[in-house]
Amino acid sequence: MTSTLATTDLRKAFGGVTALDGATVEFQHGKVNALIGPNGSGKTTFFNCVTGMIKPDSGTVTYDGRDITGKAPHTIARHGMGRTFQLCRTFPRMTALENVLAAVPVGGLLAGLRGAKRRSEIDRAISWLTRLGIEHLAGSEARDMSWGQQKLLELAGVLMSEPETVLLDEPAGGVNPALLDRIGLLVRELNAEGRTFVIVEHNMDLVMSISDHIVVFDRGRPIASGPPSVIRTDEKVLGAYLGV
Numbered sequence: 001m002t003s004t005l006a007t008t009d010l011r012k013a014f015g016g017v018t019a020l021d022g023a024t025v026e027f028q029h030g031k032v033n034a035l036i037g038p039n040g041s042g043k044t045t046f047f048n049c050v051t052g053m054i055k056p057d058s059g060t061v062t063y064d065g066r067d068i069t070g071k072a073p074h075t076i077a078r079h080g081m082g083r084t085f086q087l088c089r090t091f092p093r094m095t096a097l098e099n100v101l102a103a104v105p106v107g108g109l110l111a112g113l114r115g116a117k118r119r120s121e122i123d124r125a126i127s128w129l130t131r132l133g134i135e136h137l138a139g140s141e142a143r144d145m146s147w148g149q150q151k152l153l154e155l156a157g158v159l160m161s162e163p164e165t166v167l168l169d170e171p172a173g174g175v176n177p178a179l180l181d182r183i184g185l186l187v188r189e190l191n192a193e194g195r196t197f198v199i200v201e202h203n204m205d206l207v208m209s210i211s212d213h214i215v216v217f218d219r220g221r222p223i224a225s226g227p228p229s230v231i232r233t234d235e236k237v238l239g240a241y242l243g244v
């Protein structure tokens with residue numbers, strides 16, 4: 001199995017708190033991967049290190065075999081990795097359509113060409129909003145949308161830059177059950193079309209139903225990895241969650 005995103009001995013401390021303690025991890029290309037673990041086990045810090053939001057103290061991050069350790073977020077995004085955030089990042093006073101368009105730079109030297117490009121990008125943005133089931137909100141400001149709708153909107157923005165690998169930080173957090181089902185289906189559909197996913201998530205029903213491969217963190221490092229059937233009964237995993 002080819003790995004997409006991999007780390008070797010990744011370390012990060014905040015003052016006296018060790019968030020990542022030598023994390024060596026491999027996620028699988030073309031699969032739905034999940035990263036789970038108890039609160040404070042280092043999952044978000046891991047996402048922040050691999051997407052360039054923060055620099056690890058030591059260790060390496062590779063994407064498709066290329067060393068991307070410590071590179072800037074926009075450089076890493078250009079390599080094909082897009083991510084959402086636990087606390088959902090949208091522009092509250094911009095409409096849904098403007099939010100999705102803000103995800104792609106408007107290029108081109110000639111005004112006419114720029115206009116044409118803009119038109120095709122508007123069409124693409126609308127098709128992502130449609131795919132995520134929120135096209136009826138295209139003209140609504142993000143601040144007037146529900147939390148779940150804003151999460152879908154953030155994801156539409158990420159998909160607008162056509163990432164090969166999508167990192168989702170707690171897609172189910174605060175989302176109602178109907179929307180949860182839609183997010184699960186969407187991840188599987190987008191995966192069937194060739195996108196790789198790495199998902200940090202606490203909702204075990206969602207994780208177990210959509211993942212091909214799961215990595216479990218405890219205290220800043222992986223303690224188990226494998227398919228849901230293996231992870232479900234792993235004693236180290238049960239111990240980490242029960243605090244024994």
Ligand SMILES: Nc1ncnc2c1ncn2[C@@H]1O[C@H](COP(=O)(O)OP(=O)(O)OP(=O)(O)O)[C@@H](O)[C@H]1O
Nearest residue numbers: 014017018019037038039040041042043044045046
């Ligand atoms: N900016 C920071 N400054 C200080 N400590 C931090 C910072 N970010 C994370 N930590 C600490 O690092 C540890 C790992 O936190 P992290 O948020 O990565 O865990 P997590 O597994 O994502 O947790 P959760 O599931 O609750 O989101 C925790 O002890 C946390 O308090």
